[in-house]
Amino acid sequence: MTPRVLVVDDDPGLRYTLREILSGEGIEVEEAADGAEALARFEASPFPLVVTDLRMPGLDGLELTRRLAARSPPPRVVVVTAHGSERQAVEAMKAGAWDYFRKPFENDELLAVVRRALEAAHLVEENARLTGALALSGSLVFASPAMARLAELVARVGPRDVTVLIEGESGTGKERVAEALWRASRRADRPLVRFNCAALSPELAEAELFGHARGAFTGAVRARAGLFGEADGGTLLLDEIGDLAPAAQAKLLRVLQDGEVRAVGEDRARRVDVRVLAATHRDLRAQVARGAFREDLLYRLDVVKLHLPPLRERPEDIPLLARHFLALFSARFGVQCPPPGPELLARLAAHPWPGNVRELEHALESLVALSPEGELDLALVPAAGGGAPAAPPLGLKQRVEAYERGLLVDALREAGGRRAEAARALGISRVTLHDKLRKYALGPDGDGGG
Numbered sequence: 001m002t003p004r005v006l007v008v009d010d011d012p013g014l015r016y017t018l019r020e021i022l023s024g025e026g027i028e029v030e031e032a033a034d035g036a037e038a039l040a041r042f043e044a045s046p047f048p049l050v051v052t053d054l055r056m057p058g059l060d061g062l063e064l065t066r067r068l069a070a071r072s073p074p075p076r077v078v079v080v081t082a083h084g085s086e087r088q089a090v091e092a093m094k095a096g097a098w099d100y101f102r103k104p105f106e107n108d109e110l111l112a113v114v115r116r117a118l119e120a121a122h123l124v125e126e127n128a129r130l131t132g133a134l135a136l137s138g139s140l141v142f143a144s145p146a147m148a149r150l151a152e153l154v155a156r157v158g159p160r161d162v163t164v165l166i167e168g169e170s171g172t173g174k175e176r177v178a179e180a181l182w183r184a185s186r187r188a189d190r191p192l193v194r195f196n197c198a199a200l201s202p203e204l205a206e207a208e209l210f211g212h213a214r215g216a217f218t219g220a221v222r223a224r225a226g227l228f229g230e231a232d233g234g235t236l237l238l239d240e241i242g243d244l245a246p247a248a249q250a251k252l253l254r255v256l257q258d259g260e261v262r263a264v265g266e267d268r269a270r271r272v273d274v275r276v277l278a279a280t281h282r283d284l285r286a287q288v289a290r291g292a293f294r295e296d297l298l299y300r301l302d303v304v305k306l307h308l309p310p311l312r313e314r315p316e317d318i319p320l321l322a323r324h325f326l327a328l329f330s331a332r333f334g335v336q337c338p339p340p341g342p343e344l345l346a347r348l349a350a351h352p353w354p355g356n357v358r359e360l361e362h363a364l365e366s367l368v369a370l371s372p373e374g375e376l377d378l379a380l381v382p383a384a385g386g387g388a389p390a391a392p393p394l395g396l397k398q399r400v401e402a403y404e405r406g407l408l409v410d411a412l413r414e415a416g417g418r419r420a421e422a423a424r425a426l427g428i429s430r431v432t433l434h435d436k437l438r439k440y441a442l443g444p445d446g447d448g449g450g
């Protein structure tokens, strides 16, 4: 795909110069003489990158930046500022510009900014494409036959209003599957309410789920409808259902059988219309055998059972998941990283992933956060058989630096990649930030500002 840039300037001479430089690099350039024309062109066909002058008659560069930043998805905007107008550049960054460079500029300087912006835009686009494809396939990334069968089941039972029990080890994607079911359902416009049955004491869990009357127990100053009330008309995901206490199990059975909820301390029951999805990493049959889970409740929940295989049983999914998480985190951190190469994939394939997809997700998040810009440092990847990444022991200086680098990455992420904003959040000047980004190879050289 040829990268495209829209160049906006009222000065035909400068437009010509920009076109010459950029098209010499194989970038397709279109021109607009002012903000209004730029918006019209953008309307006709969106560009990933807009390079605009600030001072123009009519709709100026600042207003154009603001309007483009409000688009979904927003293009990257790089502004051209006159020498000595630092304040304007800051204004433009606040309005949503991605970066700026000053006139007069060196060709290399301009190209570095444009390339960086195009690459970032490409990653975001790639990510949006991936997520778009996900939405279609029910937000699941997979390549294995086992997951393909599961995705088919999700698509089939999603729209039917049945209770679904989702089983699988921790981190295999049970919640993700629940979301896919909900999205495929006729209740997708109503909320998906989540509750972790293991998170609260039995009494609180019961009150939280089914609601309580005023004064039902100490601290119950007001009556509450409970999550079944909140989810009325929608979907309720009961995570860790195997940890639900016996009294709550009995109440849940009644909701599933009769569609009726009785709040704690209340005599009368209310009717609710809630689709229940339940997830567990436990073997509920074994729980029943031990007397810890009601058999009649298991039958009610188990109308449709979806089993998520552990990641080690579906290695075909690893490369695709790796690509997905690399795109996700590099876009989120505003850094560039190459696609996973054969060596990285071999390492990922050799690890047993006891924490399943969640562990893989975290491993790739650290990899993107800690690798030098534009690279993937394979030493950060978990070694085969081992749990922890094979990072060498670090001295105090390296540890402090790793910490500082992490803070910078976080600040940049929070600021959506906008450096002026990140500098402000960190309480340092843009110059200091610039130096630090360079030190940690986070911000490429040739940054137009200082």
Ligand SMILES: Nc1ncnc2c1ncn2[C@@H]1O[C@H](COP(=O)(O)OP(=O)(O)OP(=O)(O)O)[C@@H](O)[C@H]1O
Pocket: 139, 140, 141, 142, 168, 169, 170, 171, 172, 173, 174, 175, 176, 177, 239, 279, 280, 281, 357, 358, 361
């Ligand atoms: N097939 C998949 N495609 C994309 N992302 C996935 C997939 N499976 C899992 N994930 C991601 O992995 C992480 C763990 O998944 P999730 O929380 O759904 O697991 P879980 O089985 O519910 O875990 P737990 O039992 O610990 O609650 C999430 O961030 C989720 O988005």
